[in-house]
Amino acid sequence: MTALVLVELDGGAPADASLRAVSMARSLGDVGAVVFADSAPADALAAYGVGDVYLIESSSLEGYAPAAWARTLAGLASETGATAVLAAGTDRGNEVLAHLGAITGLPMAANCTLVTPDGGQTHRLVRHRWAGLLLEDAVMEAPVALFTVATDSVAAVPAEAPSAVQVHVHKPELAEADLAVRAVESPAGAGGASLATARVVVGGGRGVGGADGFAPLEELAGLLGGVVGVSRVVTSEGWRPHKQQVGQTGTKITPELYLACGISGAIQHIAGCAGAKHIIAINTDPGAPILAHADYAVIGDLHQVIPALVEALRAR
Amino acid sequence: MEILVCIKRVPTVGGKIAVTPDGQEVDTRASGFSISPHEECAVEEAVQITERAGGSVSVLTLGPADAVEQLRGALALGAHRAVLLETDGREFGPIATASAIAAEVREHGYDLVLLGNEAADTGDYQVGVRLAHELGWPVATGIKNLLVEDGSVVARREYRGVEEAYSLPLPAVVTVKEGINLPRYPSLPGRLRAKRAAVETSAPAYAAEGLRKEALRVPAVASHQAAVLGEGVDAVPALVKVLEEWGVLS
Secondary structure: OEEEEEOOEEOOEEOHHHHHHHHHHHHHOEEEEEEEOOOOOHHHHHOOOEEEEEEEOOOOOOOOOHHHHHHHHHHHHHHHOOOEEEEEOOHHHHHHHHHHHHHHOOOEEEEEEEEEEOOOOEEEEEEEEHHHOEEEEEEEEOOOEEEEEOOOOOOOOOOOOOOOOEEEEOOOOOOHHHHOOOOEEEEOOOOOOOOOOOOEEEEEOHHHOOHHHOHHHHHHHHHOOOEEEEOHHHHHOOOOOHHHEEOOOOEOOOOOEEEEEOOOOOHHHHHHHOOOOEEEEEEOOOOOHHHHOOOEEEEOOHHHHHHHHHHHHHOO | OEEEEEEOEEEOOOOOOOEOOOOOOEOOOOOOEEEOHHHHHHHHHHHHHHHHHOOEEEEEEEEOHHHHHHHHHHHHOOOOEEEEEEOOOOOOOHHHHHHHHHHHHHHHOOOEEEEEOOOOOOOOOOHHHHHHHHHOOOEEEEEOEEEEEOOEEEEEEEEOOEEEEEEEEOOEEEEEOOOOOOOOOOOHHHHHHHHHOOEEEEOOOOOOOOEEEEEEEOOOOOOOOOEEEEEHHHHHHHHHHHHHHOOOOO
16 A cells, blocks of 8 residues: 655655654555655664655756646546645645546545545544644545644654665656646745744734834844734734734744734634644733643733843843 | 636634534634635635626635525625525535536636635535636646736745745636735625625535535643743743753754
8 A cells, every 4th residue: 555645845855744743644555745846865864764756857847836736646646646736735735636537537635634544435533623723533434535634633653663765756647637737936025934934923913902013023023033923813913924914814823932912803804723742821811712722821911021032041 | 818716615613613522513602604714815806807808707605505605705805696506405415516616617707716715614625626626727826826817827835934926827827815905895785786696596416525524623622721930021031941951942
């Protein structure tokens, strides 16, 4: 049995979300990784139990074209006799697997946290609904199980021993229509470190009070090597751009530390930050819902606490 | 420019979310319903496009008879025509949903179909893509900036700090995300017009799919309350100590 995983790269290394998908795939069979790049991080993948890497070089497919990536996965799945094809539950992973579902006519389950073979063509699975606020127990009947893996629920765990890995350069058979929609990439504006992958996120909510209240949060984020994230009210008030929004309709984050300042903790916001390893809340309200999800809390006004924290960190 | 916007009626979830005793649905006894957030932005985007370039906006939902409430909400925001694909209460999967929408698109003819990137409740992430494949149209997903040109659209999104631009010839399918615009509040005349508007109704056939829901449940989370480090600036030394222990200051 073979499970193929679409592996996305982040600066040449396997993306964290993809390693989570690879870790889950090990329980489904021999793991083959599909990488769209000119070179593959074969050793890093072997450490997570990948035995075969299928490398799709830019000479056959330059840039991101979701339908073409899906067509490539469809071809590889039938060549290898794969019984499962997985991707990370990222924007790209969900998009490519949706195309693969449409191309093959098979069902696709997005954002799974557990997938178990149940004999024949049956898989039992658990997946996110409401961005993880609810779990769905479901059964999938399909010759090839297609699914994505929730980015904030499954751990990336190295294999007990690295596998012997073989890299195969693969030339996909593509039709012109597969290449009709492709991304033209250019550097995004201000932003720098990505919210989705930041190690520290300093969150600001209604308690920040207005568009001009974010300078101390930016300063603190800078000191901690992190970025600023915000709640939905902050973007709907137009205080900060939507790309900084943490939550169900914004970005899901998985930092080591989420410092939630002046954020009450609506459940749509919790859906976005539940993957944080540690949460500290700074809030004037000791009854704020965010406290039920935080490790520690400081009861107080962020406008006093954050400058004092910045000062203390600068003095170290 | 003829635009179809597909919306979904979902429970309005506020402080907490609960499941009915049979585990089949979200408990809505204490909540109302609303349009899934990405789709509210899709309605606004379509209205803005037709305000600039002319044409009309049709809004469609697949759901129970009560989903007329959300269609009227979209009409109040400026959509011109409403279509209800009425279900018998069963939850259609993404394949059957896409196929029912495709039938309406073929019958009426549109230049552009907008959907939300994913519905707030089911989070399937695939109806727009399946619809595009069924129609043989190009599709872009997760879009946060849309520019309509003569006979084509340029759709932009950001991914891992890089901006991606997709150029699609029309007709096309585009799924959008919250943040593409700030939806307006419905005007009073808009609400009155919506109240009186006719809703075209048909009943697509249900078909079972290879992915079958068994039950919904609230994830088990160890119930706890944060340990309070202190009040106000007096808590800062304790806060710094915790950050040191966790290794985030290195």
